[in-house]
Amino acid sequence: MHYEELKTFVTLAEVKNFTKTAEILLMSQPSVSLHIKNLEKEFQTKLFLRSPKFLQITPTGEILYDRAKQMITIYEQTRQDILEHDNSINGVLKIGASFTIGEYFLPSLLFDLQNDYPELELQVTIGNTEEIVQSVRLYQVDIGLIEGQTNEKELSVHAFMQDELFIISSNKHELACKDEVTMADLQNQTWITREVGSGTREYLNHVIRSNGLKVKSLLTISSNQGIKETLINGMGLSLLSRSVIERDVQHRNLSIIPLKDQSFYRTLSYIYSPIMQDKKNVMTFINALNKKWPSSKKKIQF
Numbered sequence: 001m002h003y004e005e006l007k008t009f010v011t012l013a014e015v016k017n018f019t020k021t022a023e024i025l026l027m028s029q030p031s032v033s034l035h036i037k038n039l040e041k042e043f044q045t046k047l048f049l050r051s052p053k054f055l056q057i058t059p060t061g062e063i064l065y066d067r068a069k070q071m072i073t074i075y076e077q078t079r080q081d082i083l084e085h086d087n088s089i090n091g092v093l094k095i096g097a098s099f100t101i102g103e104y105f106l107p108s109l110l111f112d113l114q115n116d117y118p119e120l121e122l123q124v125t126i127g128n129t130e131e132i133v134q135s136v137r138l139y140q141v142d143i144g145l146i147e148g149q150t151n152e153k154e155l156s157v158h159a160f161m162q163d164e165l166f167i168i169s170s171n172k173h174e175l176a177c178k179d180e181v182t183m184a185d186l187q188n189q190t191w192i193t194r195e196v197g198s199g200t201r202e203y204l205n206h207v208i209r210s211n212g213l214k215v216k217s218l219l220t221i222s223s224n225q226g227i228k229e230t231l232i233n234g235m236g237l238s239l240l241s242r243s244v245i246e247r248d249v250q251h252r253n254l255s256i257i258p259l260k261d262q263s264f265y266r267t268l269s270y271i272y273s274p275i276m277q278d279k280k281n282v283m284t285f286i287n288a289l290n291k292k293w294p295s296s297k298k299k300i301q302f
Contacts, residue, residue, distance in 0.1 A: 002042070003075055006068040008035040009047065013065045016055045039064070066138070070275070073139035077279055090119035093281040096141035098199055099224055100163075101268060102126035104243035106145065109292050113285070120281065128222070130197030136271050142282050143272045147199025147241075155271045158286075161293050164242045165203065165264040167257040168249070170234045176255035183262065188216045190236035195222040203266050204239045228254065239264065 047061035136144040
């Protein structure tokens with residue numbers, strides 16, 4: 001297995017610069033060029049299009065990039081498994097989490113894991129659902145936590161909780177002052193929402209489409225905290241997880257819109273590549289996740 005050459009190729013494909021690749025991998029630029037040349041000879045194809053001004057990966061290079069990521073991951077996982085022959089839980093566990101889960105659900109689980117397995121190094125990446133799915137697919141993280149589902153057939157997807165969402169606004173919004181709100185009252189409203197690729201955004205889109213709501217205007221903010229601050233300042237409505245708004249509602253910074261005969265639930269899931277299912281650290285994390293939120297407590301509410 002040409003491990004070093006594949007690692008060089010993957011790094012070059014990501015940074016698109018021979019000099020930077022050499023610096024990252026602590027090798028000379030001629031060595032980087034030689035690694036790429038050897039791979040091109042091995043696979044009898046051009047992996048990059050080169051010019052003085054740009055470096056572009058070829059279609060066959062894209063194919064090798066995905067496979068190379070898998071091969072490197074399998075090699076490193078095998079190496080770690082052999083080093084962990086004494087059955088201790090140690091090494092590194094890379095976790096990807098969507099913003100809502102990573103900022104509001106995951107911290108307490110990380111605290112438990114650190115107490116139970118002090119030799120386990122935890123590395124957490126937070127992004128939107130689409131970004132986390134991509135990170136899992138490319139083996140940039142060992143396991144991902146997302147809001148909703150994914151159509152990636154190569155990944156294993158498992159629900160671990162039903163999360164309730166609420167329509168919220170500032171305390172001074174006209175709908176917050178009503179005892180009861182109907183879906184018709186939500187017509188022609190201004191909505192503050194997360195960016196495309198976010199599970200929260202996708203769920204709001206579903207609510208708008210399924211109820212035939214007309215939107216007056218839409219403001220996109222790629223931060224739950226940014227959305228809340230905008231709402232507090234008196235602008236529009238939003239649909240956010242209970243975990244995101246709980247403290248703000250308790251402190252009376254935000255109000256829940258009392259929607260008649262309507263409730264909103266979505267599934268929180270963990271995802272991983274099938275080659276990770278035998279990785280000890282991944283299974284330890286999944287067991288801790290299911291212990292933290294057992295089936296009897298999976299639906300959380302105020």
